[in-house]
Amino acid sequence: MTAQKIDTVWLLLFIAWLIAIASTLTSLFFSEIMHLEPCVLCWYQRICIFPLSMILLVGLFPLDKSVFKYALPLAMLGLGFTIYHIALFYGFIPEGLKPCTQGIPCDDDSMILFGFLPIPLLSLAAFSAIIGLLLAAKSRLNT
Amino acid sequence: MNQKTILFITLGALLIMFGGAAYWYNTQQVAEKTALANDNSSSLEKFHAPRLGSPSAKVTIVEFMDPACEACSAFHEAVKSTMKQYQGKVKLVIRYAPFHPGSDKAVEILEAARKLGKFNDVLDLMYGTQHGWASHHNPQPELIWQYLAYYKFDVAALKKNIDSTATAKLIAIDLADAKTLGANKTPTFFVNGKPLPSFGYKQFQKLVADEVAAAYHP
Numbered sequence: 001m002t003a004q005k006i007d008t009v010w011l012l013l014f015i016a017w018l019i020a021i022a023s024t025l026t027s028l029f030f031s032e033i034m035h036l037e038p039c040v041l042c043w044y045q046r047i048c049i050f051p052l053s054m055i056l057l058v059g060l061f062p063l064d065k066s067v068f069k070y071a072l073p074l075a076m077l078g079l080g081f082t083i084y085h086i087a088l089f090y091g092f093i094p095e096g097l098k099p100c101t102q103g104i105p106c107d108d109d110s111m112i113l114f115g116f117l118p119i120p121l122l123s124l125a126a127f128s129a130i131i132g133l134l135l136a137a138k139s140r141l142n143t
Numbered sequence: 144m145n146q147k148t149i150l151f152i153t154l155g156a157l158l159i160m161f162g163g164a165a166y167w168y169n170t171q172q173v174a175e176k177t178a179l180a181n182d183n184s185s186s187l188e189k190f191h192a193p194r195l196g197s198p199s200a201k202v203t204i205v206e207f208m209d210p211a212c213e214a215c216s217a218f219h220e221a222v223k224s225t226m227k228q229y230q231g232k233v234k235l236v237i238r239y240a241p242f243h244p245g246s247d248k249a250v251e252i253l254e255a256a257r258k259l260g261k262f263n264d265v266l267d268l269m270y271g272t273q274h275g276w277a278s279h280h281n282p283q284p285e286l287i288w289q290y291l292a293y294y295k296f297d298v299a300a301l302k303k304n305i306d307s308t309a310t311a312k313l314i315a316i317d318l319a320d321a322k323t324l325g326a327n328k329t330p331t332f333f334v335n336g337k338p339l340p341s342f343g344y345k346q347f348q349k350l351v352a353d354e355v356a357a358a359y360h361p
Contacts, residue, residue: 010146018153025161033165061147 005140010063012137016071016130017056023126024053030119039106041085045123048078052130068138075134079127085120169341176338179325186320187333188236191313193253193262196226196234201358202351205236207321207331210253211246211282215330216270221344229355239317240329243277247314248284252291254313255304261296268294 027046030036038046052074059067087093089107111119180187187205206222208215226233241247249269256265268290269276276286292298321331332339334350335358 014146014149021154021157025157029161029164029168033168057150060150 006063009137009140010060012133012140013056013060013063013067016133016137017053017060019126019129019133020049020053020056023049023123026122036111041081041088041106042119044081045078045085045127048074048081049123049126052078065141068134072131072134072138075127075130079124079131082120082123082127086124089118089120173338173340176325177336179323180333180336180338183320183323184336186323187336189238189316189320191316193237193257194234195237195263197231198234200232200234202229202233202335202354203236204233204351205238205333207238207240207317207324207326207329209239209241209243209246209329210249210266210269211241211243211273211277211280211284212329213273213277213280216273218330218344218347219267219270221347225348225351229351232355232359233351238320239314240321240326240331241314242329243280243282245282245284246277247311249277249282249287250314251305251307251310252284252287252301254306254310255301256296258304259297259300261301265291265296265301268296 027038027042027049031038052071055070055074056067058064059071084093085106089111091107113119113122188203204222204225206215222235226235239247239250241250253262253265253269256262269287272287272290275290276283288298288302291301321327324331324333328342332347332350334347335354337350337354339346339350
């Protein structure tokens, strides 16, 4: 394998890590600084994104080719929760199926930032990008 | 560039951004709360609210409190010692924000004590025995009566002065004002209309000291 190819793979993984750590810090900002209580579904997504920022970091130094094996399942699971959350947020899922009507609602208006950007959409962008980058890096390694 | 260098620069930049954003957000929040208190100064003080300290004091501390709130109890000594330190210069206005279910009953006892001129003593007793009657955020205000009897308060007179309807009205007004001012936690303090920059004894003492200095040694 050429050194250049390794560099590309490293860079792709690095960007994936960057997204994971930025998402982690953003979610901590929401809860610790802005004091927005995370709802149940937000917690499930956090459970997936927090370890990704560590796993990807460990996989980068030195570049570990088995990092995909550990990172992809978490990212996929996170994406699953996010899609469910978005379906709930936009009302695609009927009332009766809501898992979190008590306590902090998952479809509250407080989840909309700056008046137009719902937090679940940020989460969707982050998980999709991480999965895309991981798959791109993986296919590059295999060719 | 070395990969590790890239990592450290990125991590450093992210942490600085986080810290900067947190600082900016907090500053913004305090400014917003101050503006809210300025625009709604009539919500800070109400004629009916209990007052402690010298009426002519130029510095007014408004405290939204809940007798069953642990942080209020922990803060109580600091408030008392600050009042003592600046005797005659600081007065305390107490507003009820009984967020814990059931603690409105404790407020009823406080209001009865106020009619008998025992507000301070009963408030001290409630905070002092809070672990007994309101542990684990589960207030059982009926237990307060046992403590009152134990410490030789005139329970019969207090019971006679309980006025649930009048107290409920006071609480409703105070809660509405708390909502207007964005006071959604207890204790929430305003010192001459200024909120605490962040929650803590030191911040409280500094804000009071600053306001006393501004009012008495301009």
